[in-house]
């Protein structure tokens with residue numbers, strides 16, 4: 141079978157045998173794939189620095205009939221993310237983007253919107269304006285959850301149906317519970333930790349769903365919409381039934 145060439149982002153790599161790597165990569169035209177890169181851990185190989193996480197590459201590979209793993213042939217680097225590595229938080233944000241993509245993207249399902257999401261968020265983080273990491277990761281988290289079909293209704297209490305947009309209504313969430321709840325339902329269902337999703341963060345969420353990442357208000361810090369990220373991270377963790385490893389590192393950056 142001839143080599144196929146796909147535009148792709150490298151998500152994760154794992155060592156295999158003495159000198160090989162298993163590479164998980166997200167292609168524009170064929171979705172998330174896994175392949176074996178032979179001799180990729182030797183000095184001379186056909187991959188260069190293209191297998192760093194979130195490198196944007198043109199990946200050449202052979203598909204094998206009835207095999208889950210493809211054979212990677214070589215790759216051309218289109219865009220590396222080396223430029224951001226001098227900034228600690230930006231470096232961690234790459235791990236975070238890669239982990240969420242790896243965990244929520246199903247194999248073999250093309251998702252052009254998700255591909256464009258990664259592209260635009262990485263561009264934004266690379267440009268490096270103040271607050272870019274926090275705008276980038278928050279924008280990415282909300283859209284990743286939405287594109288994966290996991291985003292609950294953000295305007296009503298999912299327990300009693302009351303509108304959370306009414307003046308003075310507060311919104312809460314708990315680990316393991318889908319969506320948001322009102323103050324009354326939070327009281328009734330007490331006994332476990334609940335966090336508030338502030339009105340400011342709910343307003344930012346609607347902006348994120350309407351605007352490109354570069355059009356968000358500039359004055360973002362780590363604290364901006366941290367409650368929204370926590371809410372979304374918990375929604376992802378309930379869905380994948382495990383904890384995201386990069387969250388605590390990112391939120392402490």
Ligand SMILES: [Zn+2]
Nearest residue numbers: 297300322325
């Ligand atoms: Zn309620």
